[in-house]
Amino acid sequence: MTTVAGRLGALDIEAIRSDFPILGRAVRGGRHLIYLDSGATSHKPRQVLDAERDFYTTHNAAAHRGAHLLGEEATDAYEGARARIAAFLGADPGEIVFTKSTTEAVNLVAYAMSNAATGGPQASRFSVGPGDEVLVTESEHHANLVPWQQLCERTGATLRWFGVTPEGRIDLSGIDELINNRTKVVAVTHQSNVTGVVPPVAQIAAAAHKVGALVLADGAQSVPHRPVDVGSLGADFLVFSGHKMLGPSGVGVLWGRRELLEAMPPFITGGSMIEVVHREGTTFLPPPGRFEAGVPAAAQAVGLAAACDYLDALGMAKVADHEDALTAHALDALAGIEGLRILGPLDTRDRGGAVSFVLAGIHPHDVGQVLDELGIAVRTGHHCAWPLHRALHAQASTRATFYVYNTHDEVDALADGVRHAQKFFGTA
Amino acid sequence: MDLESMYQEMILEHYRRPLHAGLREPFDAHVQHVNPTCGDEVTLRVTLKEAGSEAVLADVSYEALGCSISQASASVMADMIIGKTVSEAMRISDEFLTLMQSRGETEPDEDVLGDAVAFAGVSRYPARIKCALLAWMAWKDATAKALSKTGEQG
Numbered sequence: 001m002t003t004v005a006g007r008l009g010a011l012d013i014e015a016i017r018s019d020f021p022i023l024g025r026a027v028r029g030g031r032h033l034i035y036l037d038s039g040a041t042s043h044k045p046r047q048v049l050d051a052e053r054d055f056y057t058t059h060n061a062a063a064h065r066g067a068h069l070l071g072e073e074a075t076d077a078y079e080g081a082r083a084r085i086a087a088f089l090g091a092d093p094g095e096i097v098f099t100k101s102t103t104e105a106v107n108l109v110a111y112a113m114s115n116a117a118t119g120g121p122q123a124s125r126f127s128v129g130p131g132d133e134v135l136v137t138e139s140e141h142h143a144n145l146v147p148w149q150q151l152c153e154r155t156g157a158t159l160r161w162f163g164v165t166p167e168g169r170i171d172l173s174g175i176d177e178l179i180n181n182r183t184k185v186v187a188v189t190h191q192s193n194v195t196g197v198v199p200p201v202a203q204i205a206a207a208a209h210k211v212g213a214l215v216l217a218d219g220a221q222s223v224p225h226r227p228v229d230v231g232s233l234g235a236d237f238l239v240f241s242g243h244k245m246l247g248p249s250g251v252g253v254l255w256g257r258r259e260l261l262e263a264m265p266p267f268i269t270g271g272s273m274i275e276v277v278h279r280e281g282t283t284f285l286p287p288p289g290r291f292e293a294g295v296p297a298a299a300q301a302v303g304l305a306a307a308c309d310y311l312d313a314l315g316m317a318k319v320a321d322h323e324d325a326l327t328a329h330a331l332d333a334l335a336g337i338e339g340l341r342i343l344g345p346l347d348t349r350d351r352g353g354a355v356s357f358v359l360a361g362i363h364p365h366d367v368g369q370v371l372d373e374l375g376i377a378v379r380t381g382h383h384c385a386w387p388l389h390r391a392l393h394a395q396a397s398t399r400a401t402f403y404v405y406n407t408h409d410e411v412d413a414l415a416d417g418v419r420h421a422q423k424f425f426g427t428a
Numbered sequence: 429m430d431l432e433s434m435y436q437e438m439i440l441e442h443y444r445r446p447l448h449a450g451l452r453e454p455f456d457a458h459v460q461h462v463n464p465t466c467g468d469e470v471t472l473r474v475t476l477k478e479a480g481s482e483a484v485l486a487d488v489s490y491e492a493l494g495c496s497i498s499q500a501s502a503s504v505m506a507d508m509i510i511g512k513t514v515s516e517a518m519r520i521s522d523e524f525l526t527l528m529q530s531r532g533e534t535e536p537d538e539d540v541l542g543d544a545v546a547f548a549g550v551s552r553y554p555a556r557i558k559c560a561l562l563a564w565m566a567w568k569d570a571t572a573k574a575l576s577k578t579g580e581q582g
Contacts, residue, residue, distance in 0.1 A: 365495035373431050381466035
């Protein structure tokens with residue numbers, strides 16, 4: 001493996017950038033690409049692309065099948081990837097379930113809960129029905145919201161909400177009433193993809209555990225950006241995607257406490273998740289195999305393991321420091337622009353690197369268009385967080401997100417681009 | 429391709445001073461359309477005179493919440509089709525749809541499209557085509573509803 005830059009001191013951003021081939025391409029008008037949309041998907045370093053390619057060129061086979069050498073190597077590569085990702089999170093490999101995405105991982109838990117009736121007595125703690133409550137927050141991405149709303153529709157349970165403060169933080173003032181004996185599960189983001197807010201997951205989980213409720217944390221925006229250790233997280237489940245953390249698309253992860261995974265019924269059923277199949281019925285493998293029906297995405301898992309190698313070589317604490325510095329810079333540079341309102345906290349305390357804003361008199365789509373013309377890639381719209389936008393009185397917003405390869409010059413270019421948009425539309 | 433080719437003065441003019449905006453009564457049909465990727469919304473009402481193939485668009489009123497392209501498109505559309513027969517308006521709508529799907533490759537028919545030719549540049553940006561079409565799709569839907577209602581009455 002190629003050495004990764006920045007082992008000592010701050011990250012060597014130039015060296016990091018040279019690992020990402022796409023950052024060298026030109027975009028509209030021959031301009032350099034300024035990619036501020038890693039919250040949607042990150043770019044991939046050569047090391048990840050090489051690992052995926054190496055799997056296909058030398059070991060490719062269906063993992064956990066086949067009486068041949070390649071099958072054995074593919075299985076080792078896939079299980080090795082599981083162990084690598086477990087180490088990245090301080091987890092046990094048996095607690096790592098591969099999914100195709102964060103979204104699928106949330107659905108896995110939500111559907112397992114509505115399948116609890118098929119899981120025997122050990123699955124009773126997952127069962128939900130009329131009178132039970134499912135608690136979410138107004139900050140959630142639709143991926144950690146709609147599956148719970150649907151669970152309630154299927155089972156007759158009641159969906160309840162933590163609201164947000166005007167600053168976009170979770171409003172915990174009603175926590176004693178919201179988390180009660182009827183609460184079965186609490187789903188909470190570990191870092192908002194709009195406001196960057198990092199809620200106190202451990203505090204919420206402690207309250208939930210007192211009443212016997214389960215807690216799922218959405219780590220899609222946290223695991224890629226700062227050290228996450230499942231031992232101190234407090235939650236029972238953590239979900240995230242590979243493609244937002246320098247890994248390939250098509251692979252995601254569900255981490256769950258072992259005793260819960262062992263008691264939980266499956267979601268997707270079929271090949272390779274079974275123990276014995278008879279005409280009358282089927283028994284299932286222990287976890288994680290029980291939750292991985294079908295031929296697994298081994299090359300993608302291997303790519304994600306390489307992404308963990310890459311990030312660990314940089315050091316996740318340094319990654320977080322770098323993004324905090326970029327976020328502080330962006331908040332400062334943008335807050336000084338007249339007519340600009342930031343959705344979310346104006347300081348970096350308990351806040352990650354998603355900076356969303358609205359601009360008086362210019363719709364986010366139009367802001368994004370002007371920025372695109374300058375080579376600056378941002379996200380516009382509601383970012384799959386419609387209830388949060390409503391709560392913050394924004395129809396839509398423009399969002400910049402940062403990662404290991406972003407620079408302070410790019411933050412300045414964003415602020416200049418916003419001013420350019422104001423000039424173009426004649427609002428400033 | 430530069431910004432000015434997309435944001436033609438005609439588009440910016442309609443965006444700043446939209447024509448026929450606001451919801452009016454009476455109306456024969458009322459619809460609300462949303463662009464799910466960005467949350468842009470248009471609420472639109474159609475009022476018909478006469479029935480069937482002779483039906484005339486007595487009024488098209490709307491409230492648009494969205495970007496400059498979607499708002500300007502609603503304004504241009506209302507201004508072009510109010511007072512026209514449904515079949516005339518449908519012809520403009522079809523021509524506009526063809527233009528928006530052209531990726532900037534076809535020459536728009538100015539005789540049919542009038543001010544709407546200004547949106548030719550938008551067709552080069554796939555992500556914005558839905559913005560330009562939002563009001564037109566809402567109008568088509570509302571008109572179909574209004575026609576079936578007046579048909580029932582007739």
